[in-house]
Amino acid sequence: MSVHSRTEVRTRYAILAGASIVTLLPLVVVALVAFYKPGTPVSGVAVPHHPSVDAFAHAWQIGDFSQALRSSGIVSAAVVTIVTALSILAGYAFGTMQFRGSKALFYLMLVGMTIPFNVMIVPLYFDFQSLHLANSYLALILPESGIYLAFGIFWMRAYFVSVPRALIEAARIEGASSFRILWNILVPIGKPAILTLMMLTFLASWNEYLVPLVMVSNDNLQTVPLRLANFQGQYVTDVPSLAAASLIVAGPAILVYIFTQRTFFRGLLQGALK
């Protein structure tokens, strides 16, 4: 075991600190601007002397962010529920059962992770138009769920494969049905993997931009990223309000992230590095 000198240790932490500062700086600079009064001309790294939350109120009102947050909440909640439920079902089947064509089917779904959404979005747009489903929550919920599903199945299968076979066999000998085994045994012990999947799906859906951009033209269905993009087009010179609007959009995702990051990283790194 080699002994590390003090300078070596310091260099390491200096590198980490430097990387963290570079990561945070652009975000902090913008966050500071949000506490100026709306419409104030700002330049450079500006720290408000008399911090005010007027820009938040202003952006909230003229951007109608209460509506956009409601849309985003409805869509994200539905997408997380659908993706989690269906991924558990398929992951359970692919991870613990053998049936004809199961391998081929699994690979077919795996391919979905690499298909760029660009390929599907054009046909989907016309499909939803002709089904008269364009401009509805379903036009956001179904495409997003379908796209994230491939990853979800891949993720949950990896968990189910890692479960000891003996556990499942023992429950089966006791006469438990396959659904009881899933619901009463495997789902409870798979909580970390499931929570991480829910978190990743929530972030993807909350931040999704292309799907709402293409699928809805009705203002009442716009989700927060789309609303912010439109807001930016209209109020490009009102930097404090724009900064405040950005914080309104990023806030919920950052809060969820902060409160769940321990479980999130445990699951994420186990899954990604397996």
Added chain:
Amino acid sequence: MSRQRVGVLYVLPPLALYSFIVLIPFGDGVWISLHNWDGASPMQFVGLHNFVSSFTDPLVRQAFFHSLVIIAFYSVIPVGLGLVLASVLARVRLRLLAMWRAILFLPQVISVVVVGVAWQWVLAQDGPLNDFLRLIGLGRLTQVWLGSFTWALPTEGVIGTWLMSGLCMVLFVTGAQSIDPELYDAADVDGAGPVREFFTVTLPGLRNVTAVASILTLVGALNNFGLIWVTTQGGPGTQTQVMSTLIYTRAFVLDDIGDAAALAVLLAILIMGMSIGISRWAERS
């Protein structure tokens, strides 16, 4: 009920959604790519013409070249930085690991629209970056970075490096922490220096992580639509036009849907090819 049937029952609902949203539209996309279509009048079958003309179209070539530049910034540099950091931090028990990775991962949590708005302000005429340049006496370098014909594309690239580096660092540093310290001790006994240690212990130990990080950042680079659309819409001129923005422009701005579909299919082939190549490399050991 036989266990065969049970498995199928579990897979059926996910498969139905997946078919409706991914498989069938993918097939439709391929079908549309063989036609001339403006979205309203009847489709006109033209065979592989859209693909053939893509290869000679200067706008497509330009967008393809821009996408390669974007890959360098989104994927190659972040993966490189992650590897360097991992080699510096290997075999050290880091204090506050949870805090470092929570901060470094933060850009991944934020909508690309917010990222775009934030960087547009940082890079604006009166923004913090130009301010800083004036402060250190480099005032002649100041400009509207995203509006410059020369600098817009590299600037988009740097934003991508910012976006992806933290993700790579988190993956690599955590991966490096799980390399068996005895391997380093053995290398020390053999008299290996830090460079040889990197190539004989760190790099092989991080093969899987490298594959995961490369695929994630590559797909991110080639699918990155939102960030460029929000900041420059492919401009000025076509200086930041990449494959994904070109596809969107042709499909939804120019109503040239057959061409857009052909480009999307080409992009799909490119992404799948690269992903398969990287996984093959990772499995070969």
